[in-house]
Amino acid sequence: MPTSPFGQSSALEPHRAREAAESFGVDAERYDRTRPRYPDALVEAVVAASPGPDVLDVGCGTGIASRQFRAAGCRVLGVDIDPRMAAFARRGGSAVEVAAFEDWDPAGRSFDAVVAGQTWHWVDPAAGAAKAAAVLRPGGRLALFWNVFQPPPEVAAAFDEVHRRVLPDSPHNPWAAPALPGYSLLFDKAADGVRGTGAFDEPERWRFDWERPYRRDEWLDQMPTAGVAGLVPPDAFAALVAGTGEALDALGGTFTMGYAAVVVTATRTA
Numbered sequence: 001m002p003t004s005p006f007g008q009s010s011a012l013e014p015h016r017a018r019e020a021a022e023s024f025g026v027d028a029e030r031y032d033r034t035r036p037r038y039p040d041a042l043v044e045a046v047v048a049a050s051p052g053p054d055v056l057d058v059g060c061g062t063g064i065a066s067r068q069f070r071a072a073g074c075r076v077l078g079v080d081i082d083p084r085m086a087a088f089a090r091r092g093g094s095a096v097e098v099a100a101f102e103d104w105d106p107a108g109r110s111f112d113a114v115v116a117g118q119t120w121h122w123v124d125p126a127a128g129a130a131k132a133a134a135v136l137r138p139g140g141r142l143a144l145f146w147n148v149f150q151p152p153p154e155v156a157a158a159f160d161e162v163h164r165r166v167l168p169d170s171p172h173n174p175w176a177a178p179a180l181p182g183y184s185l186l187f188d189k190a191a192d193g194v195r196g197t198g199a200f201d202e203p204e205r206w207r208f209d210w211e212r213p214y215r216r217d218e219w220l221d222q223m224p225t226a227g228v229a230g231l232v233p234p235d236a237f238a239a240l241v242a243g244t245g246e247a248l249d250a251l252g253g254t255f256t257m258g259y260a261a262v263v264v265t266a267t268r269t270a
Contacts, residue, residue, distance in 0.1 A: 032092075034221050034222030038068060039208045060085075061082075061085045063093075063094035066078050083098050115145070128193065142268065143263050151258065163240065199269060206262070209259070212259065213255070213257075
Protein backbone atom coordinates (compact mmCIF):
# COMPACT_ATOMS: atom_id res chain seq x y z
CA MET A 1 0.00 0.00 0.00
CA PRO A 2 1.40 3.45 -0.84
CA THR A 3 2.75 5.40 2.10
CA SER A 4 2.97 9.09 2.79
CA PRO A 5 6.24 10.82 3.74
CA PHE A 6 5.17 10.33 7.36
CA GLY A 7 5.15 6.55 7.16
CA GLN A 8 1.37 6.32 7.26
CA SER A 9 -0.95 4.58 4.84
CA SER A 10 -2.30 6.90 2.17
CA ALA A 11 -5.74 5.98 3.49
CA LEU A 12 -4.99 7.83 6.72
CA GLU A 13 -5.41 11.57 7.07
CA PRO A 14 -2.55 13.52 8.67
CA HIS A 15 -4.83 16.46 9.48
CA ARG A 16 -6.61 14.30 12.06
CA ALA A 17 -3.32 13.72 13.93
CA ARG A 18 -3.50 17.01 15.81
CA GLU A 19 -1.08 15.80 18.49
CA ALA A 20 1.59 15.48 15.80
CA ALA A 21 0.78 18.87 14.32
CA GLU A 22 1.18 20.43 17.75
CA SER A 23 4.41 18.62 18.67
CA PHE A 24 6.88 20.82 16.84
CA GLY A 25 6.73 23.66 19.37
CA VAL A 26 8.56 21.59 21.99
CA ASP A 27 11.80 23.18 20.76
CA ALA A 28 10.73 26.11 18.60
CA GLU A 29 14.22 27.64 18.60
CA ARG A 30 15.77 24.48 17.16
CA TYR A 31 12.95 24.19 14.62
CA ASP A 32 13.54 27.72 13.38
CA ARG A 33 17.32 27.35 13.38
CA THR A 34 17.51 24.10 11.45
CA ARG A 35 14.50 23.80 9.17
CA PRO A 36 15.25 24.69 5.54
CA ARG A 37 13.93 27.92 4.07
CA TYR A 38 12.21 28.14 0.70
CA PRO A 39 13.91 29.20 -2.54
CA ASP A 40 13.63 32.89 -3.36
CA ALA A 41 12.29 31.95 -6.80
CA LEU A 42 9.26 30.30 -5.16
CA VAL A 43 8.47 33.35 -3.04
CA GLU A 44 8.96 35.67 -6.00
CA ALA A 45 6.65 33.56 -8.20
CA VAL A 46 3.85 33.57 -5.61
CA VAL A 47 4.18 37.32 -5.05
CA ALA A 48 4.19 38.01 -8.79
CA ALA A 49 1.05 35.89 -9.28
CA SER A 50 -0.87 37.62 -6.47
CA PRO A 51 -2.91 40.79 -6.97
CA GLY A 52 -1.51 42.60 -3.93
CA PRO A 53 0.76 42.43 -0.89
CA ASP A 54 -1.59 41.12 1.82
CA VAL A 55 -0.60 37.54 2.70
CA LEU A 56 -2.09 35.06 5.16
CA ASP A 57 0.44 32.40 6.25
CA VAL A 58 -1.40 29.26 7.40
CA GLY A 59 0.46 27.14 9.93
CA CYS A 60 3.14 29.81 10.06
CA GLY A 61 5.09 28.04 12.82
CA THR A 62 8.13 30.04 13.86
CA GLY A 63 7.64 32.43 10.94
CA ILE A 64 10.11 31.00 8.42
CA ALA A 65 7.94 31.61 5.34
CA SER A 66 6.37 34.72 6.87
CA ARG A 67 9.78 36.40 7.13
CA GLN A 68 10.59 35.51 3.53
CA PHE A 69 7.34 37.02 2.26
CA ARG A 70 7.84 40.12 4.42
CA ALA A 71 11.33 40.50 2.94
CA ALA A 72 9.68 40.39 -0.51
CA GLY A 73 7.55 43.40 0.42
CA CYS A 74 4.38 41.71 1.67
CA ARG A 75 2.23 42.44 4.70
CA VAL A 76 1.88 39.07 6.43
CA LEU A 77 -0.48 37.74 9.07
CA GLY A 78 0.22 34.26 10.42
CA VAL A 79 -2.17 31.69 11.88
CA ASP A 80 -0.86 28.75 13.89
CA ILE A 81 -2.40 26.22 16.25
CA ASP A 82 0.62 26.12 18.60
CA PRO A 83 1.04 29.09 20.97
CA ARG A 84 4.72 28.24 21.51
CA MET A 85 5.47 28.53 17.81
CA ALA A 86 3.38 31.69 17.60
CA ALA A 87 5.29 33.28 20.48
CA PHE A 88 8.62 32.55 18.77
CA ALA A 89 7.34 34.00 15.48
CA ARG A 90 6.19 37.18 17.23
CA ARG A 91 9.68 37.66 18.68
CA GLY A 92 10.92 37.67 15.10
CA GLY A 93 8.48 40.44 14.14
CA SER A 94 5.62 38.34 12.75
CA ALA A 95 1.97 39.05 13.53
CA VAL A 96 0.36 35.74 14.52
CA GLU A 97 -3.06 34.62 15.73
CA VAL A 98 -3.42 31.27 17.51
CA ALA A 99 -6.10 28.96 16.10
CA ALA A 100 -6.66 25.94 13.91
CA PHE A 101 -7.12 27.45 10.47
CA GLU A 102 -10.43 25.68 9.90
CA ASP A 103 -11.80 27.38 13.05
CA TRP A 104 -10.01 30.72 12.75
CA ASP A 105 -12.16 33.87 12.65
CA PRO A 106 -10.95 36.26 9.95
CA ALA A 107 -13.16 39.03 11.42
CA GLY A 108 -14.04 40.37 7.99
CA ARG A 109 -10.47 40.57 6.74
CA SER A 110 -9.45 39.48 3.24
CA PHE A 111 -6.11 38.76 1.58
CA ASP A 112 -4.36 38.74 -1.77
CA ALA A 113 -2.63 35.42 -1.08
CA VAL A 114 -3.04 32.50 1.29
CA VAL A 115 0.16 30.49 1.65
CA ALA A 116 1.14 27.42 3.65
CA GLY A 117 4.71 26.14 3.87
CA GLN A 118 5.14 22.51 4.92
CA THR A 119 1.84 22.59 6.84
CA TRP A 120 -1.22 22.05 4.63
CA HIS A 121 -1.23 18.29 5.32
CA TRP A 122 -2.16 19.20 8.92
CA VAL A 123 -5.23 21.10 7.62
CA ASP A 124 -8.49 19.44 6.59
CA PRO A 125 -8.15 19.71 2.79
CA ALA A 126 -11.82 20.46 2.15
CA ALA A 127 -12.50 22.78 5.10
CA GLY A 128 -9.14 24.49 4.66
CA ALA A 129 -9.69 25.19 0.98
CA ALA A 130 -13.16 26.55 1.73
CA LYS A 131 -11.75 28.87 4.41
CA ALA A 132 -9.03 30.04 2.01
CA ALA A 133 -11.64 30.78 -0.63
CA ALA A 134 -13.66 32.76 1.90
CA VAL A 135 -10.76 35.06 2.83
CA LEU A 136 -9.18 35.51 -0.60
CA ARG A 137 -10.07 38.50 -2.74
CA PRO A 138 -11.12 37.76 -6.33
CA GLY A 139 -7.98 36.96 -8.27
CA GLY A 140 -6.18 36.05 -5.03
CA ARG A 141 -3.59 33.30 -4.97
CA LEU A 142 -3.66 30.09 -2.93
CA ALA A 143 -0.12 28.62 -2.71
CA LEU A 144 0.56 25.44 -0.73
CA PHE A 145 4.18 24.34 -0.78
CA TRP A 146 6.52 21.68 0.55
CA ASN A 147 10.27 21.06 0.52
CA VAL A 148 10.90 17.46 -0.56
CA PHE A 149 14.25 15.73 0.09
CA GLN A 150 16.22 14.78 -3.04
CA PRO A 151 19.43 13.33 -1.53
CA PRO A 152 22.41 12.13 -3.56
CA PRO A 153 22.22 8.34 -4.05
CA GLU A 154 25.13 7.60 -1.73
CA VAL A 155 23.60 9.69 1.05
CA ALA A 156 20.18 8.08 0.65
CA ALA A 157 21.76 4.62 0.75
CA ALA A 158 23.77 5.42 3.88
CA PHE A 159 20.78 6.90 5.73
CA ASP A 160 18.58 3.99 4.65
CA GLU A 161 21.10 1.47 6.00
CA VAL A 162 21.11 3.22 9.39
CA HIS A 163 17.30 3.25 9.58
CA ARG A 164 17.04 -0.42 8.66
CA ARG A 165 19.70 -1.40 11.19
CA VAL A 166 18.45 0.74 14.11
CA LEU A 167 14.68 0.55 13.41
CA PRO A 168 14.23 -2.72 11.49
CA ASP A 169 10.49 -2.94 12.17
CA SER A 170 9.58 0.72 11.74
CA PRO A 171 7.55 1.93 8.74
CA HIS A 172 8.90 5.45 9.31
CA ASN A 173 11.94 5.32 7.02
CA PRO A 174 12.03 8.36 4.73
CA TRP A 175 15.07 7.02 2.87
CA ALA A 176 13.62 3.66 1.79
CA ALA A 177 12.35 5.10 -1.51
CA PRO A 178 12.36 8.43 -3.37
CA ALA A 179 10.24 10.95 -1.48
CA LEU A 180 8.38 12.66 -4.33
CA PRO A 181 5.94 9.80 -5.07
CA GLY A 182 4.82 9.78 -1.44
CA TYR A 183 4.46 13.54 -1.35
CA SER A 184 2.45 13.40 -4.56
CA LEU A 185 -0.34 11.82 -2.51
CA LEU A 186 -0.41 15.01 -0.42
CA PHE A 187 -0.29 17.22 -3.51
CA ASP A 188 -3.21 15.35 -5.08
CA LYS A 189 -5.27 15.54 -1.88
CA ALA A 190 -4.62 19.28 -1.61
CA ALA A 191 -5.61 19.84 -5.24
CA ASP A 192 -8.79 17.79 -4.80
CA GLY A 193 -9.77 19.94 -1.82
CA VAL A 194 -9.23 23.09 -3.86
CA ARG A 195 -11.29 21.76 -6.77
CA GLY A 196 -14.07 20.75 -4.42
CA THR A 197 -14.78 24.34 -3.41
CA GLY A 198 -15.75 25.37 -6.94
CA ALA A 199 -14.13 28.72 -6.08
CA PHE A 200 -10.76 28.38 -7.82
CA ASP A 201 -9.44 27.80 -11.28
CA GLU A 202 -7.73 24.49 -12.01
CA PRO A 203 -4.84 23.92 -9.57
CA GLU A 204 -1.33 23.98 -10.99
CA ARG A 205 1.84 22.39 -9.69
CA TRP A 206 5.05 24.43 -9.72
CA ARG A 207 8.49 23.00 -8.90
CA PHE A 208 11.67 24.77 -7.84
CA ASP A 209 14.83 22.66 -7.41
CA TRP A 210 17.50 23.93 -5.06
CA GLU A 211 20.35 22.68 -2.86
CA ARG A 212 21.68 23.22 0.63
CA PRO A 213 25.10 22.07 1.91
CA TYR A 214 25.17 20.46 5.36
CA ARG A 215 27.93 19.78 7.81
CA ARG A 216 27.57 16.70 9.98
CA ASP A 217 26.52 18.58 13.11
CA GLU A 218 24.02 20.74 11.18
CA TRP A 219 22.22 17.66 9.89
CA LEU A 220 22.16 15.96 13.29
CA ASP A 221 20.87 19.19 14.87
CA GLN A 222 17.77 19.18 12.66
CA MET A 223 16.91 15.51 13.12
CA PRO A 224 14.83 16.07 16.31
CA THR A 225 12.52 18.38 14.31
CA ALA A 226 11.49 15.57 11.95
CA GLY A 227 8.23 13.72 12.50
CA VAL A 228 10.01 10.41 13.09
CA ALA A 229 11.52 11.81 16.31
CA GLY A 230 8.16 11.56 18.06
CA LEU A 231 7.29 8.15 16.63
CA VAL A 232 10.05 6.00 18.15
CA PRO A 233 11.33 5.53 21.74
CA PRO A 234 13.97 8.05 22.86
CA ASP A 235 16.73 5.46 23.11
CA ALA A 236 16.04 4.25 19.60
CA PHE A 237 16.05 7.80 18.29
CA ALA A 238 19.37 8.48 20.04
CA ALA A 239 20.80 5.41 18.31
CA LEU A 240 19.44 6.67 14.99
CA VAL A 241 21.18 10.02 15.46
CA ALA A 242 24.43 8.34 16.47
CA GLY A 243 24.31 5.98 13.51
CA THR A 244 23.59 8.86 11.14
CA GLY A 245 26.57 10.72 12.54
CA GLU A 246 28.80 7.72 11.86
CA ALA A 247 27.44 7.46 8.33
CA LEU A 248 28.20 11.13 7.71
CA ASP A 249 31.71 10.70 9.09
CA ALA A 250 32.22 7.91 6.54
CA LEU A 251 30.99 10.26 3.80
CA GLY A 252 33.55 12.90 4.79
CA GLY A 253 31.46 14.90 7.24
CA THR A 254 29.65 17.06 4.69
CA PHE A 255 27.12 16.60 1.92
CA THR A 256 24.71 18.61 -0.22
CA MET A 257 21.00 17.89 0.10
CA GLY A 258 18.90 18.51 -2.96
CA TYR A 259 15.36 19.75 -2.47
CA ALA A 260 12.36 19.95 -4.76
CA ALA A 261 10.14 22.77 -3.53
CA VAL A 262 6.70 21.94 -4.93
CA VAL A 263 3.76 24.35 -4.95
CA VAL A 264 0.11 23.42 -5.39
CA THR A 265 -1.48 26.69 -6.44
CA ALA A 266 -4.72 28.12 -7.81
CA THR A 267 -6.38 31.49 -8.39
CA ARG A 268 -9.58 32.55 -6.61
CA THR A 269 -12.21 33.14 -9.26
CA ALA A 270 -14.53 36.12 -9.14
